[in-house]
Structures are given as structure tokens and as C-alpha cells.
Amino acid sequence: MAGRADKEYLGSSVGKVGIAIDVESVQEVFEARLITRLPGCPAFVSGMINIRGSVIPVLDLLKVFDPAAAVKRVAILKTSEGLVGLLIGVLDDLLRFDSLEQGGAVPDVLKGVGHVLGPKGVAGGREYYLVDVERMIASTLPHKAQ
């Protein structure tokens, strides 16, 4: 499958594996110091943060939340459910892929989001799995829960 050389992705490492998010889905990457826990929500909802006066939920779908970390990196995603933050790990450069390939086994670290992963590409010697943001968010909503 040919990648689109003009399409850029936000890359982030999850362990030794990378995930790539279409940069057009990303409003910004925010470094949050305080995430306020939100009772009454599922565990993957880490809490709420303040971005310039708006209260945005933050999800930990990649299981990268480290309570001890002074700064938590949040990718603020533009979705049909409004702005939603996703906790991400180490930020890589913006990526472009010459080619993408389908299938393959989902690495253990990404098992939690395996159902919303797209094809994978290689950049800088590392494999990145494309994440379908809308599907990912939709899959967390109550009526979609299996």
C-alpha cells in the first residue's frame, strides 16, 4: 500500500513500538502538570485538564499514564465528540511514510488499542502503527462497548 508522501503523522513511542496519528486530527500536544481525576467514569478516563479556559477530558488508552511523572504529555485530538486528550509517551518527530503495510500481529503493548490500529509504516528504522482516532474514541463510548 503506497503511503502518501505529503501526509504527516504525529509519532509517539509506546515502549519499543510507535504509534502514528494523522496530524490533521491533532490540535496540539499539551504538557499537563495537573490532571484532575473524574469520579464516575471508566478507568481509562484519567481525568480533566484545563486548556486555555476549556475543560478537556484525558484518556489513557495507550496505558502510558505515570502518576509520578511531573509532566504528562497529552495529544489534544479533534473528534466528533469534541476535543479529547490522549495521553501519549515520548514524542517523535513528524513522520511521513513511503509505504504502508496491512496486517501483522499487534504488539502486546498496543493490545489495548489493537482494534483501532490501521496499517503500519516504517520511519527512522522503527515500526509505527497508524491509529484511527475516530474509531478509537467511538470504541470507548458506552453504547459501543462490547
Place this chain on the structure above:
Amino acid sequence: MKQKDLLAVLSDCVVSVFATVAGLSVRLIETALKDNHACERDYSAAIDMKELATGAAALCMPSALARRVASKLTSQAGTELTEEALRDAQGELVNQIVGSAKVKLENTPFHFVMGTPRTYRGTAESFTDTLDLPCVRQIFACECDELTLLVAMRSVDGIPVDGFDGASTDRGADAADKGQRGAEGLDEGVGLFVTECEEFLDVLERALMTLEKEPGDMGCVAEVFRILHTIKGNSKVFGFDKLNVLVHRTEDVVRKVRDGEIQVSGEMIDAFLSSVDTIKELVADIREGRESSLDLEALTLKLASVLGEGAGGGGDEAGVLEIEDDMQEIVDGFVVESQEYLEKLDQDLVELDRTPDNMDLVNSVFRAFHTMKGNSKALGFEKLNTLVHRTEDIIRKARDGEMKLNSAILDVVFKSVDLIKELVNDVKERRKSTQDFGSMTARLKDALEGRVGGEPKEQKLHIDEEMLEIVDGFVVESEEMLAQLDRDMVSLDESPENPDIIGAVFRAFHTLKGNSRALGFGALEELVHSTEDIIRAARDGKTKLRPESIDVVLRSIDLIKLLLDDIKKRVLSTLDLSGIKAELKLAFEEKWDALKALREKASKAEAAAPQQARKTASTTIRVDINKLDDLISTTGELVLNRNRLLNLVQLMEQGAPEVDVGEALNEIFAQTNILVSDLQSSVMSTRMQPIGKVFSKYPRVVRDLARDLNKEIELKISGEETELDNTIIEEIADPLIHLVRNSCDHGVETPDERRAKGKPARGTVALMAYQEGNFVIIEIRDDGKGMDPEVLKEKAVSKGLITEQQAKTMPKGDALLLIFAPGFSTAEKVTAVSGRGVGMDVVKTNIAKLNGIIDLDSEKDKGTTLKIRLPLTMAVTTGLEVEIGDERYLIPQEAIVEIVRVPPKAYSTVVKERTFLFRNQYWNPLVVLKEVLGTRTNGREQGEHAYIVVLGMVEKRMGVLVDNVHQQHEVVLKPLGKYVANFAPPETNGATIMGDGSVELILNPNHLIGLTSEQKAAM
């Protein structure tokens, strides 16, 4: 048959046909005369075209010949346009032309024409007296490059036609004359018909595009009807049956629109345009002389569905379904199998509603429909087949991943399955289906194309950009006028001859009428005009206003409001105004009996139809100009303060030692603090609207209710000027109406009942609003029969809402609040007004959403008082910051009664017992907030105090145990957002952003208080 006889018969036939055509052709002749510019130059000045065209048509003269005649006549100066002159001219010309044509046609075979030939072949020799031809229908004359007036005949079954003998000029001329007149006329007639059709179709298409934009344009509808009617008539004359049938079906739909029986819709316009396209193709076939191979079944079905009929045109008549003997068993088998499929479909569809992504289910459902479709087709059950097919299309789309099934779409499928069951049952009972499935097919089509939902597709109301503001202003002004009109009409009910009120009402309608006319809102203007007429007659003393006429005017006002609503929403109104117009007319003509009969009929229909909520949230509000001035002034001062800060920063950068930065900053901060508070108040106040906006509707509501219930009720209103946030006002309107209606329906007794109790026959409902601190209190008080707590408890026990034990210990206040429990209704019979048991709990929920609290007091036979306490505004709240473990939360101040300190030694007891002693008087339940919120860390050290924040709602008291309390904060409420709303966490109302930028959650006191009831129940 001899040629002579045949020709005579044919000529007569043709002449009579042509005479009909000629009657239609005056216009065409005139047009043809004018169109020919050369002719115009030659004789337009000398001859009255219209007169010539009329004379020519009377002589069945084709337009081409008419032109030649005109030209000939103008060359003979002084010729009058008598019939004789025209005939002579025609005769001369015909002879000339036939002669020259004959020469042309020598050695060319003649044929009789069957149908619509474009070309002819004939020879002079073959046209003899010994003509012997079967089944000749028509004779046509065809034009060649010059004007040729000839009979062209084509052989049938290869029998040569004896030709035209040009030698016997008289007979030939005579025959040619007749034949020519007839033949050329007929072909010319067809040609003219085709040309005319093509012109009509262009006009028709344009008219349909206009109708699509302005579906209420009855002038346009009439034009469309006229055109179709003309084409229908002409096609009938010429025997173009296929065309005739299609045009007739289309005309039927337009007739119904013209007669107001149905309304123009998007689907209808689609069907019309398809029809126009097909008519064009049929006309093109006629022009090309070929048989049309078009299949009109689909289009006929489309037109039928628009008309709301089953397939095959108008409602099928009930009758026996004939099945041949050898097919009986097969049909029975089909019925049994279909019923099994349908039963399984019922179950599968219910399951599919729960799990719409279950592809196995989708496939199974698809297979069922597919099989039924095939079987019904094989057995010739067309209606059933069509319905199953349309339904299968939806499932196919879902199966192919092109559409997601949801409840709305499945609802349509369910209904279709119900109808399919009925059709199968008809087959079983061997009766012809009389089901109307036109509307079902339309709904299936809508579902397939993603337009589900009960609401018809709304067509946009186009308003020019420069007019938008004017229209908005018109809407706001009109709404105010209508609110006043409501009140005035109710006053007129009391004093129908009051000239001041009548004058005011008339002026209001008059203004509304003028404004709507100026803005081009025709339907609105018409309705207002009809209403105004009644008031004018009263104003001029020609009539006295009776309750019936006031009723009609009030109903008209309701519809005017709905029309305004549509304008506000920018949609074309689909309201059926025929009913109210008829009522207004009868009221104006003082035909009271007829009005009563019409009203009764209309009421039945209204009772059957579901109530449709047509609430449109307001996006504009009126703001007092003084408030805006305050805003501008405060903003100006803030800017000055900013400049002071800027100055200070610059001085600091310059290192000016004489400046005491700390002092300067303090001063600027103090000033900014005041200004920001002022600004905040000013902005908030722009959203504040007087509650009178809501109260103004109630005189009308109470009046209508009183009439419906045969009670006498006086409504007293006070405190209309009390201001509330606009959002709250809009949200409180519905719950308040319900409460007022309840008071009227269940509170106030009938006059007889009241007299029996020694009360005045007229009951009172009082509506009050006043401010108390940061809250507004709305009171609804009636002097009716009150509520008996014991009766309420008994009812609650019988409905399983509380246990008998709970009923025994329940205090009066709690018992009264039982009416807000879901499913509770003490009405002995459900009236149309209230008592269905679903209203009060929704009212309570809606008021709770506004952070409001309800308080209820009642005494048997004395009355009931209901108080609603609402915050002044929802945007800002004051909260007490509390600490639980590592986390901090805010508790809204209005719910807090007191804070109690728990000494260390009492802590474990309090936690264990889950109760606390309030003011050494009452034991109250306690909720440990740490457990409720799932706070993991326990920040509380041994030996530290803890705190109980006592929350109160009405008489209820309860406490929440927290580790620490901090200060009060005035905070801005922030919603948790769309994503979080999916989880609807009950513990929190929202969030706020604190001074350090952190997000802090605001707890929901109603939920916390509710937890103690659950706790009690669990004990």
C-alpha cells in the same frame, strides 16, 4: 373499399379531426404568422394577424398556407379578410402547390400512412380509383422543402396503393383540397402538437422549479395544471395513449394540490420532474415517428405513492383475490412460509435494534426479505413484492456497509414488516389488499436515503442577507405583539365590548399584517388578515365578539405563532391553514352552528394526532440600552487600568527606584478587582430577563383550561418584573406550565364542589415571583382541594413506590413530595390535561437541572402551595472547597446548611454508624465522600479533625464527611463536555478552573442527598 369512398370517409374523418386541431391552432397560426419575419415585413401592416389567424383556423388552413394566403392578399390592395376571400386565395394557392408537388412526386410511390410518418413515398400512377386498403386510420400530409400539400399514403401489408391522379384537377384538387386540408392539417397538427408540447414542457419545467422554491404558490400550481390539462386533451385527440395516461396521472396529483387536498413536497417535485422528462421522451418519439418503448410502471408507482395510493393508481376496491385452482396449494404454502419468516423477523429485528452491528443477524434478515421478495414476485403479488423489495433495499445497504442501522431506521423497517404481515394475511384470506402503502414506500425511501424520522423534510426558507436582521427584528416584535394579544383577547373574554382593548387588538393585527406583507410572508399575511377582519367588524360595531369568535381568534394567534416559529427557524411552513381559515370565515359570517360542527370535527382530529413540540430556543434577547452603556463604561475603565499596568511594567524595566512596585500593584489589583466584578455583573445582567416573559402566557392557558374543565378560575400574577437568567427562563417555562395546569386540573374544584364546601365558586390560582438573596422564588398557590398525605402514601404503597413500613414513618413533607416520584399519579382518570403520571417527575428533573429546589405544602380543602427556588444565574456559582485525601472539590454554597467539626475521637464512630447528630436534636444520615468518589489516598492523619458538611434540601438534611474544608470561592461553571456527557457521571455538576489553573470538580448535592435514601433503603 373503393378509393373514392375511402378517401371520402378518410377526408371526413380527417376534417373533423383537423377541425378540432384547428380550434387549438388559432394561436399557433397567429404565432407562425408573426414568427415568419419575412411575412411580417410583407403584410403585418396591412393585415390584422389575429383576424387572419382566426379566419384561417376556421377554414382549417394550416399556418404555412395561411402565410401564403396572407402574402397573396396583401398584394391585392383593398382585399377584405372575408371568408370568401380567404377561401378563394386558399383554393388558388392549393391548386398551384398541388400542381407543382405532383410534378415533384412523379415516379415516387405513394403510401397510406399509418401512425406518424416523417417521410412519404408515392407515385402519381399508384394513386387510382381502385384503392383497396384495410385499417387505414389517418392520412397525413408531409411537408417537403417547399410547401407541399399532398396526401401521402403508405401501403399496409404490402398492398400497393392506387395513386393520386393529378390529371383530374378538379377531383384531384377537390380531393387534394380535402385531403390536403385534412392531411397536411393533421400532420401539421401533429407537428404543431409536438412543437406546442415542447414549448409547454419548457414552461412546465420552469414552473416546477419555481414551485419547488415556493410550494405555496397556487398561481404556479394552477399554471402547471393548465399545461398538463392541455397536453392531456391534445394527446387524447391524436390518440397518443401512453402519453395521455402519463400526463393524466401527473395531472391528477396536481389537481389534488390545487384543491388543497395534499401539499407540495420534495418527493412530489421529483416525481413531477421525472414525469416531465418522460413526457419529453415520449414527445421526442412522436416527433421521430417511432413507437415508444418506455416502461412507465416505475414512474406511475412514484406518482401513485406521492398521491398516497397503492400501486396501480387510486385506492383499490375491496374484492376477492382470485387464485387459480392449481395455485391454491402453492399460495397457501407461500403464506405459511412468509408468516414464519415474519415471526422470525420480529425477533431478529428486536435483537438487531440492540446490536445493530451484528452482521450475522443483518444477513439473516436480508435473506428473509430476499426470499419473500422472490416468492411474491413469482406468484404475482405486486404490492407485496414492491413493499418487501423496498425494505430489503435498506437491509442490503446495511449489509454492504453503506448504511448503519439505528433505531429510527429499524422503526421504519418494523412498520414495514407490520404492513407486510397484513398483506400476507390478505392473501391468506383471499381478499384484495386495500392497504394504503404509498406512504410506507415513501418512508422506506426516506430511510434508504438517510432521511429517517417522523418529521417531513423541511425546506429552507430563503431570506436575502441584507434582510436577515430586519426579519429577526420582525419576529421578535411580532412575538411580543402576540403575547400582548393573548392577554388582550383573554381580557376581551371578560368584557367583549371594551373599545380600548378592541382598538388595541385591531392595531396589533393591522401592524402584523402590514409587516408580513412588506416582508413577503404571504401565508402569514393572509391568516392575520382573516383574523383582523373579525376584529374590524367588532370595532366598527357590525358585530359583537362572542366567546366562539374569541376562541377562533385565539386559535389563529396560536397558528400565527407557529408560522413565526418557522420563519425564525428559516424553514418553509408546512402548516395546514385550511382548517383555521374555514373557522375564521364562519366566525366572520357569524355561522355559529357550522363553526361548532367544524370545531368538533377538528377537535377529534387534534386529539388523535400526537402533540408536536415546536419549541425553538431563542438565540436573540432584548437588552436594555442602559445595561449596554454600563458595559461599555466598565470596559473603558478596565482598559485604563491595563494602561496603568503597562506603565508600571515600563517603569520597572527602566529600573525607576522611586516606584514602590508592591504598593502600585496592590492599588491596580484593587481597582481591577472592582472593575472585573462590575463587568461580570453587567454581562450577567444582559442575560437577565423578567420572568413576566413566561408569566404572560398563563392567562391564556388558565382561561382555556377553565373552559375545557368547566371550572371558574381566576389567575393572579405578581412579581413579573423579577429577573432571571435567560436560559433559566426558557427552561422553566415548560415545568411551570405543567404545574399551573396541575393546579387548575387537580387543585381547583368545580363551582358546585366549591359551593358545597362553602367556598366561592370561582377558584384562584396565584403565580408569584420574588428574589431572595441569590435566588428567585416562584410560587404557585391555589385555594383548591389540597392534597391528603395519607392518600398519597396509600397510593405510593399500592404502586410499590414505598413499603408500608416507610409509609408509617414518613413525615408529611416527604409524603407530599411523593407526587414527584416516577409513575405516580393520583388522578382517578387521566384527562387530556394532566394525570398520566409522567409529568411531575420530569418537572422535578428539569428543575433539578437548573439547580432548583421544590418545596411543597398542602392542606386538605384549603389549597396547595408549591415553591421553586432557583439560582439567579447558572453561569457562576459560589462553592465551598473541601478536601478529601489528595483531592479537592467544590460543594455549591446554596445546598450547604452548616459545617460541623468532627473531633478525632468521634471519627471512627461516625464513619461506622453513618449518622450524626444535628444541633443536638436530630440524627441525620451521613455519606463518606471518600467512598462515594473512590478517592484512594487517605490524606487524613490520625488525630486530625474531620468535617461534616451538612447539606439541606427542603426539609431533608444529610451530611457528607470530608477531611478538610477550605474557603468559599465564586467560580465560573464549566461544562464537562460532550465526551464526558456520554458517561454522565452523577457525582458532579460540572467543573471550574481555579486560580492556579487546575480543574476542580463541582459536586452534585442532589445526588449526594439521594445517596442517603438509597443508604436507608439498604439498611
